[in-house]
Amino acid sequence: MVTDPIADFLTRIRNAQMAGHRVVDIPASNLKKRMTEILYNQGYILKYKFED
Structure with a gap:
């Protein structure tokens, strides 16, 4: 169980x-x-995609 989702991310x-x-x-x-x-907007991620 992750207790800090931001840190995990x-x-x-x-x-x-x-x-x-x-x-x-x-x-x-x-x-x-x-x-x-x-x-992404700050340039740290080049590309991303969300899947359902």
């Missing part, structure tokens, strides 16, 4: 980047979707 992205992965699967929530959009 950022850690998954950081770990994937450090491991050289170009794709990261993260369980979605409205907060994470908004954070993804902010990171």
